[in-house]
Amino acid sequence: MNLRLIFIACLLLISALTMGCSEKSRSVxxxxxxxxxxxxxFVIAGSGTNLPVTAxxxxxxxxxxxxxxxxxGSIGSDGxxxxxxxxxxxxxxxxxxLTSNEYTAGLKEIPYAKVAVVFGSHINxxxxxxxxxxxxxxxKGSKTTWSNGTKIHVFLRQSNDSSNLALFNxxxxxxEALMDASEQQRWQIVYRDSxxxxxxxxxxxxxxxxxSTEIAKEGVKTKPLDYNGISPTTENIRNGTYKLxxxxxxxxxxxxxxxxxxxLEYVFSNEGQEILEKWGSSPIRR
Numbered sequence: 191m192n193l194r195l196i197f198i199a200c201l202l203l204i205s206a207l208t209m210g211c212s213e214k215s216r217s218v219x220x221x222x223x224x225x226x227x228x229x230x231x232f233v234i235a236g237s238g239t240n241l242p243v244t245a246x247x248x249x250x251x252x253x254x255x256x257x258x259x260x261x262x263g264s265i266g267s268d269g270x271x272x273x274x275x276x277x278x279x280x281x282x283x284x285x286x287x288l289t290s291n292e293y294t295a296g297l298k299e300i301p302y303a304k305v306a307v308v309f310g311s312h313i314n315x316x317x318x319x320x321x322x323x324x325x326x327x328x329x330k331g332s333k334t335t336w337s338n339g340t341k342i343h344v345f346l347r348q349s350n351d352s353s354n355l356a357l358f359n360x361x362x363x364x365x366e367a368l369m370d371a372s373e374q375q376r377w378q379i380v381y382r383d384s385x386x387x388x389x390x391x392x393x394x395x396x397x398x399x400x401x402s403t404e405i406a407k408e409g410v411k412t413k414p415l416d417y418n419g420i421s422p423t424t425e426n427i428r429n430g431t432y433k434l435x436x437x438x439x440x441x442x443x444x445x446x447x448x449x450x451x452x453x454l455e456y457v458f459s460n461e462g463q464e465i466l467e468k469w470g471s472s473p474i475r476r
Contacts, residue, residue, distance in 0.1 A: 233260045236270030236283025243403045281450045282441045285352040299439040303471035306402035306422035307434040310412040319416035329367040344377040345398035356436040406470030427472040
């Protein structure tokens, strides 16, 4: 097994240790040291929300420079934070903001994109928009069918997922409805954006929470529903009319490595910004 595969295996171990309840606080057990020289694999890992568009940035960077960046499966925002903190990852991905304690530990964040948090449905769902009242009624189980009579099959993200956190102060009554549904084990919990895409695709009448960068992936067949009549387009994310959003950020500890700095220069270049917008996000200028 070569060094690149060994290092990715270590990150997948982080994922296995941290994904059980997804974004819960936890410690990463790893003895891997990540040198910042070109003899070690360049791996960028973290929140599943960041992965689709960051993988596209890595593809563009490789095409331009010939430098390979590995973007493995999700280890969550907390997995990235713990891996960067321990020194096993030089550049991580988070879909929430660092806490004051994490800043005190030497971590720093660089926001690079804003994405829409989206209520998605099966591609054949006739409905196109949801109001605040519709969302709460579906989660509570009082609204059980779409407009054509098809039964609604609800799939939820865990309550402390970053997408849910982004909605708590925006959708009236959402926190309380979600907590009650979780306590009652009313609906199935889905832990990754990619898994949510699959369950929505496979279940006619499905309803679930996802993000615009996941919907923009090739082969994903999730119908994005408007929120209070506003579509989750990149233009509406940028102009602030679509209110359900979260920020994507890179994180590092103390000082950026040279290769991480070079990659970020690409991310914030015109080409990088075009990639971000093409694949479902609104770029945040550095």
